[in-house]
Amino acid sequence: MLVLSRRVGEKIEIGNGITVTVLRVTGKSVRIGIEAPECVSIRRSEITLDHQWPTPPAIPASDSEMFNSSETEKSV
Secondary structure, eight states, X not given: OOOOXXXXXXXXXXXXXXXXXXXXXXXXXXXXXXXXXXXXXXXXXXXXXXXXXXXXXXXXHHHHHHHHOHHHHHHO
């Protein structure tokens, strides 16, 4: 990972046609602008993570009893 310090208005160029510009810094918040060709997809990481890891289905009540049963402990 490359770590850089930038001031408001300064830019970082990445690859062919991708430019990141620091627009504003307020406290711990940084607003950036990203210019890229239309063929480059830009997403926030939390959105990407949501789509990669589907929410597991809920365990029905009858199945959850199986995990809490004292018989299960005896058979182990």
